Amino acid sequence: MLADRVKRIEHSPTLRIAASAKRMKAEGLDVLDFSVGQPDFATPEPAKQAGKRAIDQNRTGYTANEGIPELREAICDKLWADNGLRYTPEDIIVSPGAKATLYFLAMALFQEGDEVVIPAPYWVSYPEQVKLAGATVVFVRAREENGFKLTAQELDAAVTPRTKAVILNYPSNPTGACYTRDELVPLAQVCIAHDLLVISDEIYEKLLYDRRTFTSIAALGPEMQARTVVVNGMSKTYSMTGWRLGYAAGPREIIDAMGKIQSHSTSNATSIAQWAGVEALRSAEEDVARMVTEFERRRDLVLTRLQALPGVTCARPEGAFYAFPNVAAYLGRRGPRAVIESTLDLATYLLEEARVAVVPGEAFGASANIRLSYAVSSEQIEEGLDRIAAALQRLD
Numbered sequence: 001m002l003a004d005r006v007k008r009i010e011h012s013p014t015l016r017i018a019a020s021a022k023r024m025k026a027e028g029l030d031v032l033d034f035s036v037g038q039p040d041f042a043t044p045e046p047a048k049q050a051g052k053r054a055i056d057q058n059r060t061g062y063t064a065n066e067g068i069p070e071l072r073e074a075i076c077d078k079l080w081a082d083n084g085l086r087y088t089p090e091d092i093i094v095s096p097g098a099k100a101t102l103y104f105l106a107m108a109l110f111q112e113g114d115e116v117v118i119p120a121p122y123w124v125s126y127p128e129q130v131k132l133a134g135a136t137v138v139f140v141r142a143r144e145e146n147g148f149k150l151t152a153q154e155l156d157a158a159v160t161p162r163t164k165a166v167i168l169n170y171p172s173n174p175t176g177a178c179y180t181r182d183e184l185v186p187l188a189q190v191c192i193a194h195d196l197l198v199i200s201d202e203i204y205e206k207l208l209y210d211r212r213t214f215t216s217i218a219a220l221g222p223e224m225q226a227r228t229v230v231v232n233g234m235s236k237t238y239s240m241t242g243w244r245l246g247y248a249a250g251p252r253e254i255i256d257a258m259g260k261i262q263s264h265s266t267s268n269a270t271s272i273a274q275w276a277g278v279e280a281l282r283s284a285e286e287d288v289a290r291m292v293t294e295f296e297r298r299r300d301l302v303l304t305r306l307q308a309l310p311g312v313t314c315a316r317p318e319g320a321f322y323a324f325p326n327v328a329a330y331l332g333r334r335g336p337r338a339v340i341e342s343t344l345d346l347a348t349y350l351l352e353e354a355r356v357a358v359v360p361g362e363a364f365g366a367s368a369n370i371r372l373s374y375a376v377s378s379e380q381i382e383e384g385l386d387r388i389a390a391a392l393q394r395l396d
Helices: 013-026 045-056 069-083 098-109 125-132 152-158 181-193 222-226 252-263 271-283 285-307 343-354 378-393
Strands: 092-095 115-120 136-141 163-169 197-201 228-233 246-249 370-373
Touching: 013 343, 045 271, 069 092, 069 246, 069 271, 092 098, 092 252, 098 125, 098 197, 098 228, 098 246, 098 252, 115 125, 125 136, 136 152, 152 181, 181 197, 181 222, 222 228, 246 252, 285 378, 343 370, 343 378
Parallel strands: 115 136, 115 163, 163 197, 197 228
Antiparallel strands: 092 246, 228 246
């Protein structure tokens, strides 16, 4: 009955675990949820007020399929001011969330016979979207000793005559790794040499720590901008996950193709959210700075607590709001019901025995790690790591 394409993919593991945690909370259980990639801050006031004004001014109808002109202009202004990238509104598409943006992009670009390189660990939806488009995923292991960053040599070795594109996400979900300009240059050289497209998912761009600066790979020169689609959105930077607002900037032929697909699926992003997005881009930088300061403090706390756990190592997250500790030392140990054979088993054990929700590394293509989101209060971090430490100690 079902189409074969549906049989090739799975439900989002992160959403499934988050749903389990919510269900347990609804049953009255004290669950600490480190699974959700959602800032625990309010949407900045300027954006909220803009959304309210849009309702009061009856700006609640359909908009242009690709987004309201004001938002596309604001995105162009942002890309020039922050990234040194020149675009016109015709090079921009606004979609209902960056996930939808990425899906429309995959459907516009990929088909049977194409190969798409995805560094692992990866965000869970990249491979599933490529599969839905009928293309083949080529995973390349980004090693922990390299900070979970893909090297030019590793990318070059993965390219075949069928390779069409590579997907880069930095700062990374799930690892928090972020490429420097010097690290991006050799990757760009490989892409140019092999005529590869680059999908650059920059949704966590402003959530950077230790005074790091962000470089978009598209900003490395005209050749790279011409072969790169930059994907971004409002969810993480402006704590607007529920507003569902993402965008892409890139070659006009690709943006136009995405617009065709969007026009026959979701149509425009919500009008109210778009007006809120205009104001977020123009007036919410102080809110973002405060959020980054707090996330960096939590990052330090999580890292300190994780590194104190016997047998656990954790690469230092450079951005986003995730830690990705290596818990291989606890695989093969026995829990109260069975041997912990995988990080899925470990995540299940921690949820059932410690009432802490984490995401198993298998969801991201990493069998030795788990992901913890520190988009929670410091008090929850302390209590959650206390519970995790006690639960791990109970394993035989």
